[in-house]
Amino acid sequence: MNSIHPSAIIASDVILGHDITIAEGVVIDHHAIIHDHVSIAANTYIGCQCILGEYLADYYPDYDNKAHPLSIGPHALIRSGTIIYGDTTIGSHFQTGHRTTIREKTVIGDHVRLGTMADIQGHCSIGRYVSIHSGVFVAPNSIIEDYVWLFPHVVLTNDPTPPSDSEKGVTIRRFASVAARSMILPGLTIGEHALIGAGSVVTHDVPPGKAAVGSPARIKGDVETIINPDSGEPAYPWPRHFSRGMPWKDEGYDMWLTRNEL
Template sequence: MVMIPKEINIGKNVTIKESVSIGNNVTIEDNVYIDDGCIIRDNVTIKKNSTIGARCILGEYLVDFYENHTEQNHPLTIGENALIRSETIIYGNNEIGDHFQTGHRVTIREGAKIGDHVRIGTLSDIQGHCEIGNYVNMHSNVHIGQKSIIKDYVWIFPYVVLTNDPTPPSENLVGVIIESFAIISTGSIILPGVHIGEDALIGAGAIVNKDVENEKVVVGNPAKPISDVRKIKNKVTGESIYPWRYTFDRGMPWEGEGYTSWHEKCTNQHQESE
């Protein structure tokens, strides 16, 4: 084994508070803030304007470290403008997009591909080897099993679990697929290989063992379709609430503009560039 010389690239206006440990081959771009007691292991890149809360561990060891206590080359890149709250642990072999936000004590294992503008709540546990799109919002204490695929603009609420083993224990994991704009409510469990359609709404505490079609509402144990999302009306105004992209915009790219107008612009730009 060749020892890599310790190389740390630190940009302008970087703040590193006390008792921070930094490994080899680490890049910290401009305007990054790293709070007390963080451990940055080898081969970590933190892009500009990011904040790392107290006692985070970035580039945490994969299992191969424990064989002889030597760190292998498992890089971690955290995109620009991240806000990672205190005591979050992110393994090496991860690539995370821009505008990433976490709550406290999030754990992200290796092999997670995470898009831009993703938010992951306190205590959530991303088991790695999964795909998470753009503008995905996970609330507290969400568990994402390996092989899960989560498309853009998905909402996942507290204590949801995406499972992956149809016949536990086994070696044949089959991930859940969640299409864009779907909403997975508190405490629901999605069984291995289940496909959740676009704009579907999974009710709180649902145990979902069958595919869910686009725009369907399912509830219960086992979950059964009870309605279409378009039938859910605002009790005061009588207007439709779903698909939610037309009624909610906080933190979305169409914020302040509305989905329709924004989407039209996107489509036009796309056509012009063709």
């Protein structure tokens, strides 16, 4: 049985499975496919050609869709062509670009944004207010904490001796920023407020508050020494200068930090 709120707007060509819950104000656009055991909270938009509740591997041997629930929070904006597997939980105010992929056993917090063709390979934890840009690859067992930025085409790996059965995911700590097309080798930790420069290959842990760049990446110093070319002032820690969409946007980062005792 499906539970669909009468205020939901679902295009007539949408495919619906069973055990689906659709809350008030949800919109599901053309040619989307909602498989079984999917729950969509209020005021969420599902774009054209999205596939939600995508099958896990245990579907294919007998074409029996086991109970792998997908839960999507309220106020999400899931753009066209996105695929999200079952056994996944996503918080409120989630946004994707186009053709994003999120595999099973992923837990995503509130206010997360994933870019076009970002590829989350499952068994991952993604915190709150995380921004992951276009074409990013996140290997299984990655841990991405709150307020992290992964810029376009970043790759997080997990196998130190490929191929093997080892899966040593990467950990990206709070407020860290990994610039475009950088790669983090398996099992490493990028520290809180650290910055990885564009095009880097990171082969060692990066301590909190340090900037590293290069292939292999070398630590260049404290992030506070990096100047924003527009303002002439320190660019980091970035929350002092960037608040769009962030919880400190009204009071400023320092005040917010004091109040929240992070």
